[in-house]
Structures are given as C-alpha cells and as structure tokens.
Amino acid sequence: MIFAIAFDNVIEISYICSHNTHNMSQKTLLNSKEVNIILHRLACQLIEKHLDFSNTILIGIQPRGTFLANRLSQILKNDYQVSDLKLGFLDITFFRDDFRRNEKPFEANQTQIEFLVEDKNVVFIDDVLYTGRSIRAALTAIQSFGRPKSIELLTLIDRRFSRDLPIQPDYRGRQVDAINNEKVLVKWAENDGEDAVYIEVKG
Amino acid sequence: MKELSVNHLLGIKYINTNDINLILETADQFKEVINRPIKKVPSLRDITIANIFFENSTRTKLSFELAQKRLSADVMSFSSAQSSVKKGETLIDTVNNILAMKVDMVVMRHSSPGAAHFLSQHVKASIVNAGDGAHEHPTQALLDSYTIREKLGEVAGKKIVIVGDILHSRVALSNIFALQMQGAEVKVCGPKTLIPQYINSLGVTYEPNLIKALEWCDVANMLRVQNERLDVSYFPNTREYTQQFGLTNEILNNLNKKIVVMHPGPINRGVEITSDVADGNHSVILDQVENGVAVRMAVIYLLASKIKN
Incomplete structure (x- = not known):
C-alpha cells in the first residue's frame, strides 16, 4: 500500500462562503497530481480486497462514474498487471425515485453489462457520493442482471453529512464537508481537458 | 435534457424530427432493458394507463400492454366488444368515466380518423393514438x-x-x-x-x-x-x-x-x-415486433415524464 497516504482527512471549506454572493466562486479541491495519487491508492485498495479480480465485476455508474471506472481499470491493467478484469456500465435513469418530480426529464444513457452478476462481487464506481439516491437506484437496477454475492461502493469524492439514505462508501478518494449550495465538480482529462476536482459555490 | 414537444402522440404529422430522434434513441435503452434477465424497470410505478380498443387488434394491444407492464405502470385494457359503447355511450363519456378512476394516459384505437385528436381536446389525459381509421398509426x-x-x-x-x-x-x-x-x-x-x-x-x-x-x-x-x-x-x-x-x-x-x-x-x-x-x-x-415493445416503452416513458403531479 505504497500510495496509501493519509488522504481521508476532511477539508474545511467554509471560508469560501464569504466571497461575493452573486457570483460563482470556485476552489480547487484536488489537482491533477493529487487525483493521480488517489486513483493509484484506490486501485491498490481494490487489489488488497479482490486479489486477481477473477470473481469481481467493476460497474461504472452512468454517466459520470464511467470515467473513474475506465481510469481505475486502466491503472489495474497497466500498472498492476490485473489481466482478467470485467468492467461494465450501468444506467440508473429508469430506476430513479424522482421521475416526474423534476422540471426536466432525465436522459437515459447506455447500459453495458455483457455478463451475469450472479454470485459475483460487484464494485459500484461513481465520482461523487452525495445524497445516496443514485446508489439506491443502482442497487435496484443491478438486480436485473442477477443476484450478486456482494456489492461494494467506491467513490472519488464523499460528500459527508449530505446523505438522505443510509449508504456509505467502502473505498473513498477524499471526504468533503460541502454544504448544500456548494457543488462538487469532477473533471477528467479525456472529457473536460484536465484531471481536477473543484468546489463551486452558487451565489 | 431533452423532452418531447407534445403532450400526446396523435400522429407523426404532429411531432417533429427531434421528437422522432429522441423516441428512437430512448428506445435503444429500452431494447437493452427488454433483453435483460429481468426485463422490467420501475419508472412508471405511479402512472395508470387505460388501453381502449374500439377496433380489433392483437399485436398492437399486446405490445402496448407489455410495454406498459415493463415500465411498471398499472394497466387496464378493454375492447369495445365488452364495453358500454355497445349500449350507446359516447366516446367522451366512456373516456371520462375511465378518467374518473384516476387514469393518467389513454392508448386508443378507433375506426374513425381523427378520434384520438378529438379526444385529446376534450379530456384531461395524455393520449396515444394506436390507430385511427385510415389516418395514422x-x-x-x-x-x-x-x-x-x-x-x-x-x-x-x-x-x-x-x-x-x-x-x-x-x-x-x-x-x-x-x-x-x-x-x-x-x-x-x-x-x-x-x-x-x-x-x-x-x-x-x-x-x-x-x-x-x-x-x-x-x-x-x-x-x-x-x-x-x-x-x-x-x-x-x-x-x-x-x-x-x-x-x-x-x-x-x-x-x-x-x-x-x-x-x-x-x-x-x-x-x-x-x-x-x-x-x-x-x-x-x-424484429419489428420486438422493436415495437421498445419503441412503445420509449413513447410512454417520454409522454409520462411530461405528466405533472
């Protein structure tokens, strides 16, 4: 666990609230180097638990969890020689509990799970854990593909204290105490041009 | 986030190219859903749909019913042969009686062209035309x-x-x-x-x-x-x-x-x-029959998302 540096400490961000209330203000939570260190630590933590991944399936939650899932699978394959890695993507749109409660309808994304999850150890991968409702939907959605032996949750950012449901991550990149008018933005080089995590405060 | 430009599907001539693309793209996702081991999603748990068929149909009626059930909607179906229409009830009365039972959406097939359009102007529900005479399907x-x-x-x-x-x-x-x-x-x-x-x-x-x-x-x-x-x-x-x-x-x-x-x-x-x-x-x-279920799921899902609580 060479990369297991103590990154689980909580960031205090309350001071941003004193900024101009009409504009958006942004603070960098993680830069590209820090994101990279965290990704390697998470990969190592997965290996520690799942060894050769022969009975494990990584599931990226659509849409934003797919970037993290792809990154982790690349790191596991290239840097840690995990050869037999099964990766899928799960769309939870039709399983959400806020259908017709939102102003705009939700756009569905592609689900890509080319294997049964029956009796497998499933790891859900998402970028930000906030209310826990997406993961609740994912827990229901995955049942359509069989009965997994176990389900774990890996998130890059854990927004502590904002949970609506009793759901906690098994692997977390960084924990933050963002309050409700703050937004956590996770950027990926392949999609947004850079690896970084920002906290944005709405005025 | 995209949504349909209409609240009813009365005919292709009432929708636009964006609507068609949105329906077909959404159907892609539902086609994947209906090929899963468990072919059901819970989206429409709180929606009730009535299928009213004043004309004979096997494929369309079954396809609509299955699509609705795959979306977890509550479904009731009737065909004119068993209904009070035979006793002289008007179309609006029949449908309003059904709506009084708190129905959100009506899928109708009728032998008169324009029946679905007529209905959409007189009752409060989302209408899907499942065929109106020689007009549209x-x-x-x-x-x-x-x-x-x-x-x-x-x-x-x-x-x-x-x-x-x-x-x-x-x-x-x-x-x-x-x-x-x-x-x-x-x-x-x-x-x-x-x-x-x-x-x-x-x-x-x-x-x-x-x-x-x-x-x-x-x-x-x-x-x-x-x-x-x-x-x-x-x-x-x-x-x-x-x-x-x-x-x-x-x-x-x-x-x-x-x-x-x-x-x-x-x-x-x-x-x-x-x-x-x-x-x-x-x-x-x-393939057309299989795709029919996915496409109808998409139509019903997209229309249902426009029904306000």
Missing part, C-alpha cells in the same frame, strides 16, 4: 423507422417502397411522414385503384410495377390486403393481386441486391407475401 411508423435504422444504420438517404393498399392504410400514411422527416425517399406501389389520387402532393411517387419498385429500393414494406376495409371491389380477385404485387423468393433472388422486407402484420401468407419470404433471411418481421 404513429407507433407502427416509429418502430418501422427504428428497425430500418437498426438494419441499415440510418434512415436518411434510404429508399423505401410501400407496397399494397395505400388508400386504406394508416401504416402507409404515418410511415410516409416519418420516413420523409428523417430524410428518406418513399415510393408507393400497388393496384392503381388502391393508391390515393393526390399521393404526389405528399412528395411520394407511384410505381405500378413491383419489380421496378424493388430494383429501386433498399426496404420494401409489404402491407396487408385489408379485406375488411374493401367495401367495393378494388381489384378483380386476390389471385390476380398476388400475381402482380405478391412478393416471392424468386423475385427477391432475381434482384441484383439484398433488400430488407418488412410487414406490419398480420400477414396473409401467400397473398401479399409468400411463406418462404416471411420466414426467410430478408424478412425482419419479428
């Missing part, structure tokens, strides 16, 4: 487009010939609108008596010769000879129709290319299409 056209897109990559630029009774066919009219909106070219073929007089005004050309039409097209949509709608004699007899407009394996094998053969069903085997064509490798008839 929008979900059939959408599933046909979906199938063409699936088999040939896209609809734009493709050449489609619709063969048979164009005059009485709601499938033909909805297909013409949908295909043209997506940039396809459409020809019709069939006995002159069964081609509407002003078909050219729709931007559609008429080809009286089946072989020539097939040589031209990428897709042939073979319509059923609707004996129940043929009140007078439009062609001498079915044998003569089959000789001129029936599709056989021999004709298909003599073409210099492979075309896609579609049929909205139910098939009159040996009349508009022979058994070996219907069951052969040109035919996508059963």
Whole structure:
C-alpha cells in the first residue's frame, strides 16, 4: 500500500462562503497530481480486497462514474498487471425515485453489462457520493442482471453529512464537508481537458 | 435534457424530427432493458394507463400492454366488444368515466380518423393514438423507422417502397411522414385503384410495377390486403393481386441486391407475401415486433415524464 497516504482527512471549506454572493466562486479541491495519487491508492485498495479480480465485476455508474471506472481499470491493467478484469456500465435513469418530480426529464444513457452478476462481487464506481439516491437506484437496477454475492461502493469524492439514505462508501478518494449550495465538480482529462476536482459555490 | 414537444402522440404529422430522434434513441435503452434477465424497470410505478380498443387488434394491444407492464405502470385494457359503447355511450363519456378512476394516459384505437385528436381536446389525459381509421398509426411508423435504422444504420438517404393498399392504410400514411422527416425517399406501389389520387402532393411517387419498385429500393414494406376495409371491389380477385404485387423468393433472388422486407402484420401468407419470404433471411418481421415493445416503452416513458403531479 505504497500510495496509501493519509488522504481521508476532511477539508474545511467554509471560508469560501464569504466571497461575493452573486457570483460563482470556485476552489480547487484536488489537482491533477493529487487525483493521480488517489486513483493509484484506490486501485491498490481494490487489489488488497479482490486479489486477481477473477470473481469481481467493476460497474461504472452512468454517466459520470464511467470515467473513474475506465481510469481505475486502466491503472489495474497497466500498472498492476490485473489481466482478467470485467468492467461494465450501468444506467440508473429508469430506476430513479424522482421521475416526474423534476422540471426536466432525465436522459437515459447506455447500459453495458455483457455478463451475469450472479454470485459475483460487484464494485459500484461513481465520482461523487452525495445524497445516496443514485446508489439506491443502482442497487435496484443491478438486480436485473442477477443476484450478486456482494456489492461494494467506491467513490472519488464523499460528500459527508449530505446523505438522505443510509449508504456509505467502502473505498473513498477524499471526504468533503460541502454544504448544500456548494457543488462538487469532477473533471477528467479525456472529457473536460484536465484531471481536477473543484468546489463551486452558487451565489 | 431533452423532452418531447407534445403532450400526446396523435400522429407523426404532429411531432417533429427531434421528437422522432429522441423516441428512437430512448428506445435503444429500452431494447437493452427488454433483453435483460429481468426485463422490467420501475419508472412508471405511479402512472395508470387505460388501453381502449374500439377496433380489433392483437399485436398492437399486446405490445402496448407489455410495454406498459415493463415500465411498471398499472394497466387496464378493454375492447369495445365488452364495453358500454355497445349500449350507446359516447366516446367522451366512456373516456371520462375511465378518467374518473384516476387514469393518467389513454392508448386508443378507433375506426374513425381523427378520434384520438378529438379526444385529446376534450379530456384531461395524455393520449396515444394506436390507430385511427385510415389516418395514422404513429407507433407502427416509429418502430418501422427504428428497425430500418437498426438494419441499415440510418434512415436518411434510404429508399423505401410501400407496397399494397395505400388508400386504406394508416401504416402507409404515418410511415410516409416519418420516413420523409428523417430524410428518406418513399415510393408507393400497388393496384392503381388502391393508391390515393393526390399521393404526389405528399412528395411520394407511384410505381405500378413491383419489380421496378424493388430494383429501386433498399426496404420494401409489404402491407396487408385489408379485406375488411374493401367495401367495393378494388381489384378483380386476390389471385390476380398476388400475381402482380405478391412478393416471392424468386423475385427477391432475381434482384441484383439484398433488400430488407418488412410487414406490419398480420400477414396473409401467400397473398401479399409468400411463406418462404416471411420466414426467410430478408424478412425482419419479428424484429419489428420486438422493436415495437421498445419503441412503445420509449413513447410512454417520454409522454409520462411530461405528466405533472
């Protein structure tokens, strides 16, 4: 666990609230180097638990969890020689509990799970854990593909204290105490041009 | 986030190209859902849908019902044979009585053109037209487009010939609108008596010769000879129709290319299409039926998301 540096400490961000209330203000939570260190630590933590991944399936939650899932699978394959890695993507749109409660309808994304999850150890991968409702939907959605032996949750950012449901991550990149008018933005080089995590405060 | 421009699906002519694309893209996701070990999603748990069929139907009614059940909606279905319509109740009364039971959406098939449109203006519910006389059958056209897109990559630029009774066919009219909106070219073929007089005004050309039409097209949509709608004699007899407009394996094998053969069903085997064509490798008839469920799920899901609590 060479990369297991103590990154689980909580960031205090309350001071941003004193900024101009009409504009958006942004603070960098993680830069590209820090994101990279965290990704390697998470990969190592997965290996520690799942060894050769022969009975494990990584599931990226659509849409934003797919970037993290792809990154982790690349790191596991290239840097840690995990050869037999099964990766899928799960769309939870039709399983959400806020259908017709939102102003705009939700756009569905592609689900890509080319294997049964029956009796497998499933790891859900998402970028930000906030209310826990997406993961609740994912827990229901995955049942359509069989009965997994176990389900774990890996998130890059854990927004502590904002949970609506009793759901906690098994692997977390960084924990933050963002309050409700703050937004956590996770950027990926392949999609947004850079690896970084920002906290944005709405005025 | 995209949404439909309409609150009802009354016909293809009332929606736009963006709506068609949104429905077909959403149907892609539902096609994946209905091929899972568990083929159901909970989205429409709090929606109740009534299927009212004043005209006979097997495929469409079952397809709609299955689509609704796969979305977890509560469903009730009735057909006019068992209903109070036979006792003289009006359409609006029938539907309003159903709506009094807190129904959010009505899927209706009726023999009068414009029945769905009429209903949408008089009752408070989302209306889906499942066929109104010889007017429109929008979900059939959408599933046909979906199938063409699936088999040939896209609809734009493709050449489609619709063969048979164009005059009485709601499938033909909805297909013409949908295909043209997506940039396809459409020809019709069939006995002159069964081609509407002003078909050219729709931007559609008429080809009286089946072989020539097939040589031209990428897709042939073979319509059923609707004996129940043929009140007078439009062609001498079915044998003569089959000789001129029936599709056989021999004709298909003599073409210099492979075309896609579609049929909205139910098939009159040996009349508009022979058994070996219907069951052969040109035919996508059963794909159409499978896609029908996915497309109807998409239509119902997208309309339901516009129903406010």
